[in-house]
Amino acid sequence: MRKVKIILYLGLVLIGGLSLNSCTKNDDNTIALIGTEYYIDDILSVIPDSLETRFLAEFGSIPAGYVPPKIEGSYVVSPKQCVWPLNMVENNMWLRFSNQNNGIVTMDLNEASETVTDTVFVCGNSNAFAVYVVEDKQYEIPLNGQTYHARMKRGIVMKGTVTVDGLSDFRYSTIIMESENDSNGQIEPNDIGSYFIYKDGDGIARKEDW
Numbered sequence: 537m538r539k540v541k542i543i544l545y546l547g548l549v550l551i552g553g554l555s556l557n558s559c560t561k562n563d564d565n566t567i568a569l570i571g572t573e574y575y576i577d578d579i580l581s582v583i584p585d586s587l588e589t590r591f592l593a594e595f596g597s598i599p600a601g602y603v604p605p606k607i608e609g610s611y612v613v614s615p616k617q618c619v620w621p622l623n624m625v626e627n628n629m630w631l632r633f634s635n636q637n638n639g640i641v642t643m644d645l646n647e648a649s650e651t652v653t654d655t656v657f658v659c660g661n662s663n664a665f666a667v668y669v670v671e672d673k674q675y676e677i678p679l680n681g682q683t684y685h686a687r688m689k690r691g692i693v694m695k696g697t698v699t700v701d702g703l704s705d706f707r708y709s710t711i712i713m714e715s716e717n718d719s720n721g722q723i724e725p726n727d728i729g730s731y732f733i734y735k736d737g738d739g740i741a742r743k744e745d746w
Contacts, residue, residue: 576598576666576668576693578691579668579670579691579693579711579713580691580693580711582691582711582712582713582728582729583711583729583731584729587729587730587731590620591620591709591731591733594619594620594733595693595695595707595709595733596695596707598666598693598695599659599660599661599664599665599666599695600659600660600661600666601659601660601661602638602639602659603638603660603661604638604639604658604659604660604661604665604666605660605661605662605663605664605665605698606636606698607633607636607641607658607665607667607698607703608633608634608635608636608641609632609633609702609743610630610631610632610743610744610745610746611630611631611632611702611703611706611741611742611743611744612628612629612630612631612741612742612744612746613628613629613630613631613706613734613736613741614628614629614736614737614738614741614742615628615736615737615738616628616629616734616736616737617734617735617736617737618732618733618734619733619734619735620731620732620733621730621732625737626648626734627647627648629645629646629647630644630645630646630647630744630746631643631644631645631646631741632644632645632746633658633667636658639657639658639659640655640656640657640658641655641656641657641658641667642654642655642656643655643656643667643669646746654669656668656669657669663697663698663699664695664696664697664698665695665696665697665698666693666694666695667693667694667695668691668692668693668694669691669692670689670690670691670692670713671688671689671690671692672687672688672689673687673688673689674686674687675687675688677717677719677723679719679722679723680722684717684718684719684722684723685717685718686715686716686717686718686719686723686725687714687715687716687717688712688714688715688726689712689713689714689715690710690711690712690713691710691711691713692708692709692710692711693708693709693711694706694707694708695707695708696741699740701740701742701743702740702741702742702743703736703740703741704739704740705735705739705740706735706736706740706741707733707734707735708733708734708735709731709732709733709734710731710732711729711730711731712726712727712728712729712730712731713728714728715727715728
């Protein structure tokens with residue numbers, strides 16, 4: 537029997553050539569509010585030193601501060617460009633931020649086969665912002681006539697600059713913090729500290745209602 541490796545994207549899971557359905561905890565509201573920007577260090581600390589330089593080169597520095605700009609609004613990431621570890625264009629992603637109260641904001645995310653609504657944390661200063669959350673998800677994975685179960689915890693960091701047209705220099709990364717499954721080696725888990733980095737291919741996630 538062949539082994540497969542989980543390739544993880546924000547909102548999309550592919551195993552080999554199979555498109556999979558996922559089941560999540562709490563009726564898909566799996567984004568957990570972290571509470572303070574210092575938890576960014578916990579997310580980034582899992583990245584191995586050998587990959588950290590590459591991460592900083594592609595993602596850049598993360599804005600910090602206790603008085604972030606207002607990021608409320610609806611935006612589209614188009615074209616959605618993966619820049620690490622692959623270089624490819626993916627389906628558009630839509631974001632909506634609402635009910636912002638300083639560092640607390642409601643985020644609606646619509647990407648591929650997934651729509652998520654939950655409360656997230658935002659920090660930053662002047663017009664620069666960073667949004668970060670932790671997802672803890674469970675998946676059912678059919679393989680070789682059996683169904684296995686996998687759990688993945690990942691940190692998500694978004695950043696950009698608020699402008700009149702949208703979110704310029706938009707970047708986001710999903711970073712694997714924990715990964716496990718019950719396949720007895722048939723499914724190779726994602727490496728802890730591995731990550732995917734995306735950007736808006738034309739330089740700005742523009743305002744667009746959805």
